Amino acid sequence: MSTEKTGTGNTPPGAHLPEHPDVLWRNPEPKRSYDVVIVGGGGHGLATAHYLVKNHGITNVAVLEKGWLAGGNMARNTTLIRSNYLLDESAFVYEHALKLWEGLEEDLGYPILFSQRGVLNLAHTEQDVRDSVRRVEANRLNGIDAEYLGPDDVAKICPIVNVSHDIRYPVLGATYQPRAGIAKHDYVAWGFARRADSAGVDLIQDCEVLDFVTEGSVEDGNARVTGIRTSRGDIACGQVALCAAGHTSTLLDRLGVETPLQSHPLQALVSELLEPVHPTIVMSNAVHVYVSQAHKGELVMGAGVDSYNGYGQRGAFHIIERQMAAAVELFPVFARAHLLRSWAGIVDVTPDASPIVGRTPYSNVLVNSGWGTGGFKVTPGLGWCLAHTIATDELHPHIAPFALDRFVTGALVDEHGAAGVAH
Template structure:
């Protein structure tokens, strides 16, 4: 009969929207602590302020969307095999926290401890690599030296013969190192911080500061003025721009660092392979795509599009080391912005100039290519620093004054391609 619905299949029910992980807050007029920068470090710092120190009157301000900067544009490598004691300390602290992060945040971050290889292609590389292995072992870090044959067993698709232009003479290996899902990490921190009462404010650009004496009293933003008891800058390379508004010139330069992913492939690489000499590092993501990073573009800027010749050189190096990749198709490329200091180590501590110290302003920037892997460690240690008004022992060496005292922590060799 016309118009009858008898025998017709009922329309499928549309799935309900999943619950929001956090609410985008309308900023209030004042907070005890305002964290500028809603990336991994800003979110982790806010979370630890609330979780470890009971400081919940906190706002995280992000000019775009939460974790839309470098947190969404890195290659997710996690390791702690840095040369100097100060670097090994903070990165090993972070790695230990990575190992329990899912339990702490109550969410999956897909931390996969598949190990990281750092290849040696010359006698100089071998000497430097063995030196680092010895230093790591003295610091209690799981570092090993592998022969070319052992490298070949661990990564069979890597050409360890004497044919390549950069033959593999061995490699360092850290078994506990690996990769994680960067979005899941950011979302986990954001949800956990929100659940503890932290306000997460996106689309809120900081445009300046108001000061009285040696204190920052309020922050001028695109969504109104916000009074702050304490100001915490976690805006990576843009921290230098913000600090300049307070009369502090930071020794930080920002450069694009490019990366790319291939189409989805069957699993062929079960570890992370890095090569400083040829500026390429490769892992295979959980879905199957190859994730490759390159060297830093030499020009200074905040643009998120790098130079084509860097990608070209990166691909040439990757194909030489991994002949099996020659027919893989590049799916997309992107660039993150690395903020680099003269000694390739971060700046963490009070914000001050040579003639002025701000009593209630703190800075965390300059991580270069190591920011993602440090996220849990610096979030924990920096929150402790801010809460107690003095440097946590793990970040004390990274104070700004080292550039006037000369007590530098030169990690250029360790951090060359270590995003």
């Protein structure tokens, strides 16, 4: 990926500037040691580095990325941002993130094309309607904007949705969150990277983690990681945050830490460029598709995960075929649109469809994984909370419910069916 400048922004007084004015960040050699090492140069890792600097003044930080910055799921998601989750624990962290999204462009001094166009989650059965009303009421109790709409109001917000009664899954209504929206994922990553780099954080690309240097014993409760062995040499560390999405479980395997994570391909696609016709975001569990229109004009569509486990960034054709059939059923106007390209990311999912964030058996290692299909939308909120935890050695309240030990205690945060279609 090129790091040529694609936008403008403000640099804080006294900030460390890149050596060349035509690049967004430096490409430094790794130092021998850092106070904090973040493994994973995607949105979560970059946001954590940014808030370590901004909120806590911690700058002796390295972000290690085995490929190029934001070249994993951050560059492969479909950019949807919302906070209308059912359970309190999920709603709190996603709403925290949404509030940060609303001021993020000013914070980063960089354009991210954040567009609050709203999201409709369609209801197609009587049970869908009951579940939708329940979610709306739960959202309102948590101070989150939400309303339930009938078919006529759905058509007013998005006139191209097929709300006729003679289709396989007629639209009986929808939840609506007006503050939901989209942002340009690449710009978000570049904005976080630029800010972190300007403050002195080392963003180290082409740096794969090969192993860990440890001391102490997990059984005795005094285990810690003292260094990280990488493809660019050994790096000593004070604290470590693992933010490698679908590959987090492979890193923890090297530490002998078992996690209930499964990694799956998740496909998405875009159409050719079209005139602006789709004013919002529409999601449907019953026909299993979601559709928005990007700033340039292409339709951005996604569906559910491929059922098999794997790390290949390519999925099965039948998923795309069903996805297109569902999109055309909901949006007949798209029947003649042409598919431009498709791709897949790697999502890591847990038994209760909620993330794993917090401590590990190693006293100085934090884990951040299992966000499934919701990782992009929580980017600034997770970065804020993880930076707080690193800096204060106290779990931020918004991530405390997602500890790894809940799979032992039974305190699960079960979001199955509550979060909606993959997104």
